[in-house]
Amino acid sequence: MIRLDRLVNVLGGYGVRLACCPVPRDAELRSVVMRESTEVRAVDGDVFLAVGAGSVAEAVGWAVAARACAVLVHGDAGGAEAEGVALGESEGVAVLVVEPAVSWSRLAGVVYGLVLEGRETESGRGPTDLFALADSLAGAVGGAVTIEDRLSRVLAYSSSQEGADPARLATILGRRAPDPLRAVFEERGVFAHLAAHDGPLFVERDPEHGLTGRMVVAVRAGRELLGSVWVTCGSPLTGARGAALADGARTVAPHLLRRQASADLERQVESDLVIRLLEGTADAATVLSRLGLPPGALRVVAVRARIAAERHAALLLAFERATTGFGWSRPGRSALSGNTLYTVLLGDGVAAAREWVDRLRAALPARVAVTAGVGGPASAADLPASRQEADECLALHEARAPGAEPPAYDESWDDILLQRLRAAARGGRTPARGPVAELRRHDGEHATHYVATLRAWLEAQGDLARAGSRLGVHPNTIRYRLRRMTEVTALDLDDARKRLAMIIDLAAAGDD
Numbered sequence: 001m002i003r004l005d006r007l008v009n010v011l012g013g014y015g016v017r018l019a020c021c022p023v024p025r026d027a028e029l030r031s032v033v034m035r036e037s038t039e040v041r042a043v044d045g046d047v048f049l050a051v052g053a054g055s056v057a058e059a060v061g062w063a064v065a066a067r068a069c070a071v072l073v074h075g076d077a078g079g080a081e082a083e084g085v086a087l088g089e090s091e092g093v094a095v096l097v098v099e100p101a102v103s104w105s106r107l108a109g110v111v112y113g114l115v116l117e118g119r120e121t122e123s124g125r126g127p128t129d130l131f132a133l134a135d136s137l138a139g140a141v142g143g144a145v146t147i148e149d150r151l152s153r154v155l156a157y158s159s160s161q162e163g164a165d166p167a168r169l170a171t172i173l174g175r176r177a178p179d180p181l182r183a184v185f186e187e188r189g190v191f192a193h194l195a196a197h198d199g200p201l202f203v204e205r206d207p208e209h210g211l212t213g214r215m216v217v218a219v220r221a222g223r224e225l226l227g228s229v230w231v232t233c234g235s236p237l238t239g240a241r242g243a244a245l246a247d248g249a250r251t252v253a254p255h256l257l258r259r260q261a262s263a264d265l266e267r268q269v270e271s272d273l274v275i276r277l278l279e280g281t282a283d284a285a286t287v288l289s290r291l292g293l294p295p296g297a298l299r300v301v302a303v304r305a306r307i308a309a310e311r312h313a314a315l316l317l318a319f320e321r322a323t324t325g326f327g328w329s330r331p332g333r334s335a336l337s338g339n340t341l342y343t344v345l346l347g348d349g350v351a352a353a354r355e356w357v358d359r360l361r362a363a364l365p366a367r368v369a370v371t372a373g374v375g376g377p378a379s380a381a382d383l384p385a386s387r388q389e390a391d392e393c394l395a396l397h398e399a400r401a402p403g404a405e406p407p408a409y410d411e412s413w414d415d416i417l418l419q420r421l422r423a424a425a426r427g428g429r430t431p432a433r434g435p436v437a438e439l440r441r442h443d444g445e446h447a448t449h450y451v452a453t454l455r456a457w458l459e460a461q462g463d464l465a466r467a468g469s470r471l472g473v474h475p476n477t478i479r480y481r482l483r484r485m486t487e488v489t490a491l492d493l494d495d496a497r498k499r500l501a502m503i504i505d506l507a508a509a510g511d512d
Helices: 004-014 056-065 081-091 104-123 130-141 166-174 179-187 190-196 239-279 284-290 313-322 350-363 380-399 409-426 435-446 450-459 464-471 475-488 496-509
Strands: 016-020 032-034 047-049 070-074 094-098 145-149 154-157 201-203 214-221 224-232 298-306 332-337 340-346 369-374
Touching: 004 016, 004 070, 004 094, 004 104, 004 239, 016 081, 016 284, 032 104, 047 056, 047 104, 056 070, 056 081, 056 094, 070 104, 081 094, 130 145, 130 154, 130 224, 130 239, 145 166, 145 239, 154 166, 166 179, 179 190, 190 201, 190 214, 190 224, 214 239, 224 239, 239 284, 239 332, 239 340, 239 380, 284 380, 298 313, 298 350, 298 380, 313 332, 313 340, 313 350, 340 350, 340 380, 350 369, 369 380, 380 409, 409 496, 435 450, 435 475, 435 496, 450 464, 450 475, 450 496, 464 475
Parallel strands: 032 047, 047 070, 070 094
Antiparallel strands: 016 094, 145 154, 145 224, 201 214, 214 224, 298 340, 298 369, 332 340
């Protein structure tokens, strides 16, 4: 069934913002009502569409009378919104304000569709009633059943434990088969079979991995693989039991299709809003509210995921994992842009952002390589800057050794500055002539070490002994080289601005 957080998340893409929410975030919504003539009959329901309300306060009053936990009211309703919001807070009614340009007819269709879909699941016709379907199928085939999506994540399982084995328990607890067991399935061609064939396949027992045997069949909509149904059994299912499994896979298909369509809609809504924030928008605070995120410090995390032989599969898998669950059930909101997954996270702590990356990495198959960068803290309006910082930290992470923790802008701003300087140098945006350039040419033509000497002297702040120690030469050698360098170019080492410019020039070129 649908919960309030999911309703808010979806409606955010239709011009609806959450003004207040004094009710539990996981409140279940089972019905939608509108005001009718009081002479006819009273109405009550969970979501109240305040069509015709003269003010937000009036809309809240109608919702209270209908015992609703949420009310939708047009933003052009008369009266002060703050007064209505305060009333909603005191009466325990979530207030969702609709943009004036959004028609009631369009919005009502979306709300009724979402809530009625949730209600249908209780009678076995919706995507979240898969557990009841798994129980029914287990009774027909005589074995414990699990239903998985196309990424091998467990969606539902039967309460029956007939024939259950350690592998089934580990799969349910981990919400997907353990990697060693998946490797067994891969080796035996199970996943290749599911991708290409509609018929069931028997997987032989494997005591080492706690597997007594499995019957598995693909769940499809047309040619598209939606998921799979697994039955714990010691021998192939034949006759009526085999037919029941095939029929069960066909019954599961529309459930998974509706589940996928619903999730894809919400992901698209979320992704569009996140992209607007990352690209910059004048109504950033409103967009943030539509995403169900409170105002405050935010960070952008940029992630890339790769599998050696596959170009996009790992990134799409990471996006699915990052957007699993909706509304308040997740700490951030995500979008795909090009070859990068961007997530806007609440809070200004670097540790929390790195923990989020670690959880995402742990949720992906072991063979997926993940790199990430963490932008600096920002308000909603400043998220484009945090995105750029996250991109640059991501580039730093990709250049570092495997296993290094994701860089954060707060700690790596100096590396980012040097990276920008080097990018400018590669683009020809730094002077091609000057003391450093002339010393570099002299080194190339005469095999001298003047650039390295200049760098060591500048980094040692003129201390000849420290500079010599850095290069492994005597201080007198540094003094001699400096004197010879003044014959090649005008160094002006007594000028603080010239010294600073030479340090920047050396940093931009990345000279060692």
